[in-house]
Amino acid sequence: MDTTADGELAGELLGLVQALRGRLMRHAALGTWAAPGLPTARWVPPAVELPAAAPVIDVVRDDTDEAVVIPLGRRTLAQVREELGACTRCKLHATRNHIVFGVGADDAPLMFIGEAPGENEDRRGEPFVGAAGELLDKMIVAMGWTRSSVYIANVLKCRPPGNRNPQPDEVAQCTPFLDAQIRAIAPRIIVTLGRPAANHVLGKDAPISALRGKFHDRHGVRVMPTFHPAYLLRDPDRKRDTWADLKQVMAELERLGIKPPGPR
Numbered sequence: 374m375d376t377t378a379d380g381e382l383a384g385e386l387l388g389l390v391q392a393l394r395g396r397l398m399r400h401a402a403l404g405t406w407a408a409p410g411l412p413t414a415r416w417v418p419p420a421v422e423l424p425a426a427a428p429v430i431d432v433v434r435d436d437t438d439e440a441v442v443i444p445l446g447r448r449t450l451a452q453v454r455e456e457l458g459a460c461t462r463c464k465l466h467a468t469r470n471h472i473v474f475g476v477g478a479d480d481a482p483l484m485f486i487g488e489a490p491g492e493n494e495d496r497r498g499e500p501f502v503g504a505a506g507e508l509l510d511k512m513i514v515a516m517g518w519t520r521s522s523v524y525i526a527n528v529l530k531c532r533p534p535g536n537r538n539p540q541p542d543e544v545a546q547c548t549p550f551l552d553a554q555i556r557a558i559a560p561r562i563i564v565t566l567g568r569p570a571a572n573h574v575l576g577k578d579a580p581i582s583a584l585r586g587k588f589h590d591r592h593g594v595r596v597m598p599t600f601h602p603a604y605l606l607r608d609p610d611r612k613r614d615t616w617a618d619l620k621q622v623m624a625e626l627e628r629l630g631i632k633p634p635g636p637r
Contacts, residue, residue, distance in 0.1 A: 517633025
């Protein structure tokens with residue numbers, strides 16, 4: 374056995390690995406998550422604690438000198454769901470019937486995010502299945518898409534008792550999993566439904582009236598906040614504003630060369 378040749382090959386391989394690691398670290402520090410290609414998104418995860426199973430390459434410092442964990446590659450939705458498991462990370466597990474993870478295509482260019490499951494969703498384990506869900510389905514179909522060709526999720530995966538507002542500790546436990554869902558799907562556009570979802574996704578504290586009607590950027594993903602379907606059921610006059618928001622989404626998808634699977 375030629376040990377000298379083996380040693381040279383090992384040294385060359387080590388050099389290549391170190392060079393690749395350095396390049397990945399530079400791209401990560403600059404905020405680059407994906408290269409141009411098929412519909413995908415540029416993503417830098419926030420400085421939050423990810424589940425223990427999440428693979429990482431290192432911890433770097435961003436421009437604000439905050440630690441940022443950089444995952445090595447995107448996990449699939451199935452892997453994220455497996456990591457979530459029969460979640461008992463917050464007190465909501467004691468009162469839920471089902472975890473409401475999400476539904477739709479795992480490579481959808483268009484994603485809808487609400488705040489939390491309600492009674493119907495908790496019963497069935499699927500987001501937006503009550504009256505508000507029926508209206509959302511009609512909105513999606515009017516855009517030329519279907520429930521199965523987009524992706525629908527909530528910030529929280531369990532229903533707060535009595536549909537009360539989510540509490541900070543509950544949101545904190547679910548946030549890494551929503552982030553992982555977005556990373557796995559890599560949507561080109563996210564539509565947030567209602568003020569809480571918009572503020573959470575964008576990291577803002579603003580009324581929905583101040584956020585809707587224009588795109589916002591979240592790590593390279595375009596975000597369009599609009600009214601929640603449940604609010605539209607209470608105030609139908611706002612449907613026109615919501616449709617105006619969705620028309621902007623349709624136009625942007627068209628600009629990106631992404632066609633809906635069905636007619637508008």
